[in-house]
Amino acid sequence: MPSEPSPVPERPSVDGLEARWLAQWEHEAVYRFDTTATRETVYSIDTPPPTVSGSLHIGHVFSYTHTDLLARFWRMRGRDVFYPMGWDDNGLPTERRVENYFAVRCDPSLAYDPDFVAPEPAAGRGEKRAISRKNFVELCQLLTARDEEAFKELWTHLGISIDWSLEYATISPLAQAVSQRGFLEMVARGEVYSSVAPTLWDVDFRTAVSQAELEDRERPGATHRVAFALESGGTLEIETTRPELIPSCVAIVTHPSDERYRHLIGTNAITPLFAVAVPILAHELADPDKGTGAAMVCTFGDLTDVTWWRELGLPTRALIGRDGRFAPADFSSDEFPSREPAAARARYEELAGKTVNQVRATVVEALAATGALLGEPRAITHPVKFYEKGERPLEIVTSRQWFVATLAHRAELLARGDELDWHPDYMRHRYASWVEGLNVDWNISRQRFFGVPFPVWYPVHGDGAIDYDHPIFASLDALPVDPSSDVPPGFDESQRGQPLGFVGDPDVLDTWATSSLSPQIAGRWGSDLFDRVFPMDLRPQGHDIIRTWLFATIVRSHFEHHRLPWAHAVISGWILDPDRKKMSKSVGNVVTPMPLLEAHGADALRYWAACGRPGADTAIDEAQMKIGRRLAIKVLNVTKFVLGRLDGPTSLDEVTEPLDRDLLGALAELVDEATADFEAYDAARALERTEAFFWSFCDDYVELVKLRAYGDGDEPTTRSARAALAAAVSTLTRLLAPFIPFATEEAWRWWHEDSVHRAAWPNPSEFSHEPLDDVGSIAGPVGVVLEAIRRAKSTAKVSQRAAVARVVVTATPSVIGALVSAEGDLAAAGSVGSFDYLDGDELAVEVELATE
RNA sequence: GGGCGCUUAGCUCAGUUGGUUAGAGCAGCUGACUUACACUCAGCAGGCCGGGGGUUCGAGUCCCUCAGCGCCCACCA
Numbered sequence: 001m002p003s004e005p006s007p008v009p010e011r012p013s014v015d016g017l018e019a020r021w022l023a024q025w026e027h028e029a030v031y032r033f034d035t036t037a038t039r040e041t042v043y044s045i046d047t048p049p050p051t052v053s054g055s056l057h058i059g060h061v062f063s064y065t066h067t068d069l070l071a072r073f074w075r076m077r078g079r080d081v082f083y084p085m086g087w088d089d090n091g092l093p094t095e096r097r098v099e100n101y102f103a104v105r106c107d108p109s110l111a112y113d114p115d116f117v118a119p120e121p122a123a124g125r126g127e128k129r130a131i132s133r134k135n136f137v138e139l140c141q142l143l144t145a146r147d148e149e150a151f152k153e154l155w156t157h158l159g160i161s162i163d164w165s166l167e168y169a170t171i172s173p174l175a176q177a178v179s180q181r182g183f184l185e186m187v188a189r190g191e192v193y194s195s196v197a198p199t200l201w202d203v204d205f206r207t208a209v210s211q212a213e214l215e216d217r218e219r220p221g222a223t224h225r226v227a228f229a230l231e232s233g234g235t236l237e238i239e240t241t242r243p244e245l246i247p248s249c250v251a252i253v254t255h256p257s258d259e260r261y262r263h264l265i266g267t268n269a270i271t272p273l274f275a276v277a278v279p280i281l282a283h284e285l286a287d288p289d290k291g292t293g294a295a296m297v298c299t300f301g302d303l304t305d306v307t308w309w310r311e312l313g314l315p316t317r318a319l320i321g322r323d324g325r326f327a328p329a330d331f332s333s334d335e336f337p338s339r340e341p342a343a344a345r346a347r348y349e350e351l352a353g354k355t356v357n358q359v360r361a362t363v364v365e366a367l368a369a370t371g372a373l374l375g376e377p378r379a380i381t382h383p384v385k386f387y388e389k390g391e392r393p394l395e396i397v398t399s400r401q402w403f404v405a406t407l408a409h410r411a412e413l414l415a416r417g418d419e420l421d422w423h424p425d426y427m428r429h430r431y432a433s434w435v436e437g438l439n440v441d442w443n444i445s446r447q448r449f450f451g452v453p454f455p456v457w458y459p460v461h462g463d464g465a466i467d468y469d470h471p472i473f474a475s476l477d478a479l480p481v482d483p484s485s486d487v488p489p490g491f492d493e494s495q496r497g498q499p500l501g502f503v504g505d506p507d508v509l510d511t512w513a514t515s516s517l518s519p520q521i522a523g524r525w526g527s528d529l530f531d532r533v534f535p536m537d538l539r540p541q542g543h544d545i546i547r548t549w550l551f552a553t554i555v556r557s558h559f560e561h562h563r564l565p566w567a568h569a570v571i572s573g574w575i576l577d578p579d580r581k582k583m584s585k586s587v588g589n590v591v592t593p594m595p596l597l598e599a600h601g602a603d604a605l606r607y608w609a610a611c612g613r614p615g616a617d618t619a620i621d622e623a624q625m626k627i628g629r630r631l632a633i634k635v636l637n638v639t640k641f642v643l644g645r646l647d648g649p650t651s652l653d654e655v656t657e658p659l660d661r662d663l664l665g666a667l668a669e670l671v672d673e674a675t676a677d678f679e680a681y682d683a684a685r686a687l688e689r690t691e692a693f694f695w696s697f698c699d700d701y702v703e704l705v706k707l708r709a710y711g712d713g714d715e716p717t718t719r720s721a722r723a724a725l726a727a728a729v730s731t732l733t734r735l736l737a738p739f740i741p742f743a744t745e746e747a748w749r750w751w752h753e754d755s756v757h758r759a760a761w762p763n764p765s766e767f768s769h770e771p772l773d774d775v776g777s778i779a780g781p782v783g784v785v786l787e788a789i790r791r792a793k794s795t796a797k798v799s800q801r802a803a804v805a806r807v808v809v810t811a812t813p814s815v816i817g818a819l820v821s822a823e824g825d826l827a828a829a830g831s832v833g834s835f836d837y838l839d840g841d842e843l844a845v846e847v848e849l850a851t852e
Numbered sequence: 853g854g855g856c857g858c859u860u861a862g863c864u865c866a867g868u869u870g871g872u873u874a875g876a877g878c879a880g881c882u883g884a885c886u887u888a889c890a891c892u893c894a895g896c897a898g899g900c901c902g903g904g905g906g907u908u909c910g911a912g913u914c915c916c917u918c919a920g921c922g923c924c925c926a927c928c929a
Contacts, residue, residue, distance in 0.1 A: 011889090012888085012889085013891090014891085216928080223929080238929075239929060240929060241928090241929070242929080253929095285927055286929085287927085287929080290928090290929055291929050292929090293929095294929090295929040296929070297929090298929095301929080302927080302928070302929080303927070303928095304927045304928085304929075305929090307927070308927095382928060383928050384928080385928085424857090426856060426857065427856090429855065429856050429857095429924075429925095430855095430856075430923090430924055430925080432855095432925095433854085433855060433856085433924060433925040433926085434924080434925065436925080436926095437925050437926060439926090439927080543923085543924085546924085547924090547925090574922095574923090582922090611864090611865080613865090613866095615857085616857090616858090616865095617857095617858090617922080617923090618864095619864075621863095621864065621878095623863085623864080623877090623878055623879085624864075624877085624878085626878090626891090627877065627878075629891075630891065633889070633891055634888095634889070634891090634892095636888085636889085637888045637889040637891095637892090638888060638889080639888085640888050640889080641888030641889080642888080643888095644888070645888095684866095685866085685868090688865095688866065688876085691876095691877095692876070698888090698889090699893075699894090702888085703886095703893090706888095710887090787894095787895090790893095790894050790895070791894085791895060791896090793883090793884085793894075793895085794882080794883060794884080794894050794895035794896080795882095795883095795895075795896090796883095797882075797883050797884080798883090798884080799883090799884050799885095799886070799894095800884060800886060800893070800894055801884085801886055802884095
């Protein structure tokens, strides 16, 4: 749908370009993916589906612009660019946002209320109203739909060249079906398993989390030195930061080579306060240099406890419940075999039902009172494991979870990382160190509500017990299923929860277990489209999610397709605030993009983003945005000038003047370099080169040939200048099109019917039918003389139009030849009366200004 | 503890495989209303390239080492 070229305005402006061209692009379907394209011609992008949690961030502008630069480059190179958009709307961030926004909480035991009306936004205050799971999910969908509109508005306004017909959402039925199929395929191949195991647990969200979602935070704590009585007499001292776990102590470990304790190995210690006998054992992980060298093993204080518990075959005395409070325990039972059951029971009654912090205070007090606490607790700051979105330290609780067997495939996954092209390359180390450091399989179960359900049911025995060992899986053709409302094959709804009936798996999949299938979701896995776009060319993403999204996507593709999901990964850096501090909500320095976009324009923001090197942290810099805006304005003005000189089509054969041919040669080199930069995924470098060339073109070349271009349209010298100017403007506009799509489109459409964004990327062979040698041999010396003339006038504080009586140049014969060939242009640009030349090795220029 | 990155002009950054006197933009200063552009143009000034050592005819660039900043990973009692 080409349109007639639009008229060149009297005063070109970058204001208002966005509205005009966005509408036109939409109308012309400029960014539409050709769904019949074959894999060889496709360039496919695994676009990051942003977490739709409500707030736009300037970082979004940064990284999505980087991707768009590549999309536009490859599109102009003739590839069919598959550039979809996804929304990661399922998962905890959305749930939390919905809870706060509407002041509700999900209670899965409630029945669906079909007449439920979304409450007014409540700003997170007051009592949260309990609603059913289905009503809760509906609110999640309501809110994410609104948020997605805001994101879409930003992408569109920024000129991100997404094909919106390829939009997807991770909570959509399609994504759910793909996610569930991915799970079932792994089940069939034996790559997932369910087990009851100690699991990292967030006590506020009340869900298991995976190793990938952990983060360490420095927290104040205290080490307590505690004396355990020995069965053989005497005491053994340990140090602990978690004295509240003494009632769940199951052993004490020391290093096998530690002479201080070797004689105690195999004997028992007696826990203080609770008088439970625990064995003293040896294990390599016990560090003689930490604390007293003897460590208390509890079920469970940290992941090391889990290792000791597993490897030493220790009993389980789990006390911390899913709500983070101490559960009831019977200290006269086999599980808690106290030697003083009455006293232990009495002590524990004080603790049951309390939070970790409350119990700690009570236990420390009691230890001090009984003399088991040695000295004062010593305050320390130490790293504590948190769920990355959590507010209280993680606990380890035992629960049934589904796991993906990643550990068994560590070597293959490392090899996949080696195989991938990383931009910048050093980011590969992040992946490798993460994979090398994996210590538990990937837990993909979450005890939450707004997510993709496991397509799994369990039979119920006659006695009402659930048979987890014989799960019933959905069939692939039934997907997506919701086991809480759908019924497994061979059952009917009346048997739900009944003896000899079934129950649905109540959990949802980890959000990464779905988004790790983004290539399969966007590519409509199972349709013929998938083979046209997969494996994809590009995965753009932030470095903070290498261990989650990037890793998980490789895992899934490796298992499912035995190959990498993409050839290249481009990793964006952080956005820093103008003071080079990392932005965070808690600091309150998060910058939202819309005001900047309105103040400077899309091209200006894109320019700023494009200047950021791959992987490099970049500060918000409004000065840089202004430079981008200036560049956009200059493109309009120089195009206006050149088009004003043209009286019809030009031909390269008309470029006969040496200075003009020199320009074409330089253009050819520029195109070569910019193309190579883009192919190496370094758009910033391509911009830097192109921009430098463009400004020197405007300030030097255009000034030199301006008067010649104004001349008689039948003169060969005039036609030469005009043809060279046209070729240069055409080329530079296209080279700049990925960066400043609005201004380049505006200027391009003054003399073309079709979008510059569908125009062919420049090719060096466009510039001449003959070889262009010695590039710069004319422009170089000419530039030196021009600069000398300008300097003389500036120093004399006269106008650049002031007349020059005579210029004397000393140079070698070949340089003099070059200058003579461009003497007319130099004379015109510098208002020079006459030139004289002297032979000499060093280029020297003497300028004699004309006297009034 | 292991690893990665950064450190170049007041600021933000280029500097590709080692090769003349280290570049750009911004900010600063001095000028110019110049028929595409005052949202412009010209010019000037500004640098022990983090410190130290080495390799080399030659080092911002390669090697070693130290320091500061940032990040990743780690079994954190």
